[in-house]
Amino acid sequence: MTTATVSRTSATSTDRPKRPFNWGSFRTYISAAIILIWCLAPFYWMVVTAFRDVGFTFDTTPFFTHVTWDNFATVFDESLGNHFGKNLLNSLIVGVVTTVVALVVGVFAAYALARLNFRFKFVVLGFILGASMFPGVALVTPLFQLFTNIGWFGTYQALIIPNISFVLPLTVYTLTSFFREMPWELEEAARIDGCTQGQAFRKVILPLAAPATFTTAILAFIASWNEFLIASQLSNDSTKTVTVAIAYFAGSQPHQEPYTAVMAAGTVVTIPLVILVLIFQRKIVAGLTAGAVK
Amino acid sequence: MSTELQKPKTTAGGGQKLPGRESADRKEATQGRWAYTLLAPSLVLLAIVIIYPVINAIVMSFQKDSGLDATTGFFSEGGPAGFDNYIHWLVQQCTAPGGGSVACPPGTLGAQFWDSMGTTFFFTLVTVAFETVLGFWMAIIMARAFRGRSLIRAAVLVPWAIPTAVTAKLWFFIFAFEGIANKLFGTQILWTGSEWPAKWAIIIADVWKTTPFMALLILAGLQLIPDEVYEAARVDGASTWQRFRLITLPLVRPALMVAILFRVLDALRMYDLPAIMTQGANGTTTLSILVVQQIRQGFNTAAALSTITFLVIFLVAFIFVRFLGANAVDAATSSGKAK
Numbered sequence: 158m159t160t161a162t163v164s165r166t167s168a169t170s171t172d173r174p175k176r177p178f179n180w181g182s183f184r185t186y187i188s189a190a191i192i193l194i195w196c197l198a199p200f201y202w203m204v205v206t207a208f209r210d211v212g213f214t215f216d217t218t219p220f221f222t223h224v225t226w227d228n229f230a231t232v233f234d235e236s237l238g239n240h241f242g243k244n245l246l247n248s249l250i251v252g253v254v255t256t257v258v259a260l261v262v263g264v265f266a267a268y269a270l271a272r273l274n275f276r277f278k279f280v281v282l283g284f285i286l287g288a289s290m291f292p293g294v295a296l297v298t299p300l301f302q303l304f305t306n307i308g309w310f311g312t313y314q315a316l317i318i319p320n321i322s323f324v325l326p327l328t329v330y331t332l333t334s335f336f337r338e339m340p341w342e343l344e345e346a347a348r349i350d351g352c353t354q355g356q357a358f359r360k361v362i363l364p365l366a367a368p369a370t371f372t373t374a375i376l377a378f379i380a381s382w383n384e385f386l387i388a389s390q391l392s393n394d395s396t397k398t399v400t401v402a403i404a405y406f407a408g409s410q411p412h413q414e415p416y417t418a419v420m421a422a423g424t425v426v427t428i429p430l431v432i433l434v435l436i437f438q439r440k441i442v443a444g445l446t447a448g449a450v451k
Numbered sequence: 452m453s454t455e456l457q458k459p460k461t462t463a464g465g466g467q468k469l470p471g472r473e474s475a476d477r478k479e480a481t482q483g484r485w486a487y488t489l490l491a492p493s494l495v496l497l498a499i500v501i502i503y504p505v506i507n508a509i510v511m512s513f514q515k516d517s518g519l520d521a522t523t524g525f526f527s528e529g530g531p532a533g534f535d536n537y538i539h540w541l542v543q544q545c546t547a548p549g550g551g552s553v554a555c556p557p558g559t560l561g562a563q564f565w566d567s568m569g570t571t572f573f574f575t576l577v578t579v580a581f582e583t584v585l586g587f588w589m590a591i592i593m594a595r596a597f598r599g600r601s602l603i604r605a606a607v608l609v610p611w612a613i614p615t616a617v618t619a620k621l622w623f624f625i626f627a628f629e630g631i632a633n634k635l636f637g638t639q640i641l642w643t644g645s646e647w648p649a650k651w652a653i654i655i656a657d658v659w660k661t662t663p664f665m666a667l668l669i670l671a672g673l674q675l676i677p678d679e680v681y682e683a684a685r686v687d688g689a690s691t692w693q694r695f696r697l698i699t700l701p702l703v704r705p706a707l708m709v710a711i712l713f714r715v716l717d718a719l720r721m722y723d724l725p726a727i728m729t730q731g732a733n734g735t736t737t738l739s740i741l742v743v744q745q746i747r748q749g750f751n752t753a754a755a756l757s758t759i760t761f762l763v764i765f766l767v768a769f770i771f772v773r774f775l776g777a778n779a780v781d782a783a784t785s786s787g788k789a790k
Contacts, residue, residue: 298753
């Protein structure tokens with residue numbers, strides 16, 4: 158009843174000095190709370206379960222109860238046939254090598270795409286964008302046979318090479334949009350001062366581009382760290398990555414899903430990423446949306 | 452290369468030499484050479500990791516799988532197959548034990564092609580529809596100025612950062628029979644054990660994971676709309692709905708179309724969630740899952756299917772860019788031109 162009168166009066170006289178209650182911002186806060194809960198509740202539930210005693214797996218208490226570190230011990234326990242420490246290391250190796258290769262190679266391509274005019278630029282950009290949308294499953298079949306034939310099955314390069322197929326386009330694309338927004342007048346200034354284009358690139362632009370490159374590196378690493386399809390098909394026990402390990406995590410009972418241990422493993426894999434993402438939030442959002450809208 | 456670049460330009464000038472024209476051409480030519488030198492490593496690497504496997508897959512798809520020949524009972528070495536592997540999938544014909552071909556018996560991979568095609572498109576349509584609507588709503592909220600806005604913007608990155616494999620396990624746990632979802636809603640649904648609940652469990656998990664990406668892309672588009680436009684509309688007496696329909700929607704359309712294009716292409720290759728949550732059981736086999744299952748039964752037949760999958764995704768991308776104006780390349784180049 159009161160709301161109806163409030164909205165009618167505010168509609169007739171918009172320049173009232175004081176409003177009794179701002180329904181618009183109230184609704185914004187309610188919506189914001191819903192978004193917050195929707196995004197964080199499942200993640201929170203994973204962490205709560207990770208710290209919960211196995212006997213209380215399906216307890217519905219919404220806060221930390223029956224807290225224990227046992228699940229994390231189970232995750233790293235090798236007696237059940239899991240090698241989670243090794244899997245973490247594998248993911249790290251594949252992720253770091255993929256990221257470094259993609260950055261070292263991609264930074265030059267991004268510079269060319271952002272700064273230089275040349276023929277078929279449109280075609281090159283289209284090819285790189287198309288490559289980033291390429292279905293991984295179309296690579297798995299031929300690579301499965303190829304790597305089996307040349308004895309690469311279960312090597313790191315068997316995972317790194319297909320990962321480059323989607324991390325490199327992502328790197329080039331993100332860096333290109335970052336590079337467009339850099340103060341390139343400085344490059345001009347350096348050239349006037351007698352630098353060649355190559356020197357200007359090395360001495361002025363590269364240090365300037367470091368933050369953008371770092372953000373792109375985070376995005377590239379996350380993309381590689383999260384990869385599942387290729388790793389599940391082209392790795393063996395010695396190169397298995399964490400995502401594959403979590404998907405096929407072995408419990409102590411053969412027909413019982415080790416939920417709490419899996420949630421603990423998920424927490425171990427996710428927490429570093431979440432911390433990284435929260436610290437570099439602004440940059441990552443800029444990197445994610447770069448290029449898609451301009 | 453450089454002379455080729457210069458020639459058409461000078462003749463196009465109609466013999467009339469504009470001052471500075473020639474040096475500009477030369478500059479572009481040297482820039483072109485420099486550009487391709489810088490691009491070469493990336494292009495070569497992409498050619499090795501993408502084009503070579505694709506050509507390899509196409510060649511493989513026209514070969515017979517080696518194995519026991521159904522007609523003779525002997526081991527056959529393969530050999531050229533023509534379009535047999537493609538026909539196998541598209542019309543679901545399998546080799547009969549007595550020679551010739553029959554409709555693939557139910558349960559075999561060959562019989563599942565059109566079903567999994569349908570499942571893939573169903574997942575794509577439903578998840579992208581939900582993500583667009585929810586993402587748009589989230590973006591509108593995030594675009595408003597209120598205290599704690601940066602908290603929300605950080606929070607939406609959490610589902611995005613979690614690996615899909617972990618997301619799958621997390622929702623598998625939430626949707627367990629004794630899990631929180633059933634307790635919360637007082638239901639007793641075997642979520643991942645029957646057809647429609649399994650589909651919805653996967654859809655919900657996918658929407659949770661990828662809506663933030665959509666929301667952030669749309670938000671970036673929203674932030675490009677100047678406030679004055681809204682101000683002017685308000686002065687002219689446009690209602691909230693009119694402002695949304697006549698200003699927000701058309702102005703955010705390019706960003707929205709690119710976001711939808713990205714998500715559609717991503718959803719068409721969906722693998723992780725159904726592979727982990729249901730292993731493709733209960734009508735959740737997507738094209739990607741079918742390819743992976745076929746790899747174990749025969750490379751060449753799998754290669755044909757992966758080529759079909761690739762062509763389907765390519766076709767959808769083409770339709771989007773050509774007819775719906777989702778021009779990601781244009782969006783990427785235009786800002787460079789504007790400067």
